Amino acid sequence: MQKLTLALVAHDAKKDDMADFVAMHENAIRPFILFATGTTGGRVMERCPSLSVTRLKSGPLGGDQQIGAMIAEGKIDALFFFVDPLSPHPHDVDVKALMRLALVYNIPMALNRATAERLIVTFDP
Numbered sequence: 001m002q003k004l005t006l007a008l009v010a011h012d013a014k015k016d017d018m019a020d021f022v023a024m025h026e027n028a029i030r031p032f033i034l035f036a037t038g039t040t041g042g043r044v045m046e047r048c049p050s051l052s053v054t055r056l057k058s059g060p061l062g063g064d065q066q067i068g069a070m071i072a073e074g075k076i077d078a079l080f081f082f083v084d085p086l087s088p089h090p091h092d093v094d095v096k097a098l099m100r101l102a103l104v105y106n107i108p109m110a111l112n113r114a115t116a117e118r119l120i121v122t123f124d125p
């Protein structure tokens, strides 16, 4: 069976949460092919050195758009995007575009840790 692909993205205030989440669910996450925006991917690999994560560009430099393009190409099966709703982001249009494409292509998308905790247990990658 083809491996499922999971994209990980976290705003700065949520990167600790993302690293904790991945560490806590490392065994469940290991079977996925993992992609992440640049800084998020770096933090995840620092915390879980045995995981292999393909790092794209940092979000503000186009990483969100790269993941959006992969979703449009059918290359991403699920998106875990831990959003910080309390800070302004210079690339907010990219953030919205990424969420929009996840909606257009109807892929499972967790926008906070509580949802990701519930979603991760549903996968059999």
Ligand SMILES: O=C(CO)COP(=O)(O)O
Residues within 6 Å of the ligand: 009, 010, 011, 012, 036, 037, 038, 039, 040, 041, 057, 058, 059, 060, 063, 064, 091, 095
């Ligand atoms: O900005 C982001 C999401 O919009 C995340 O990008 P980084 O993981 O590079 O910080």
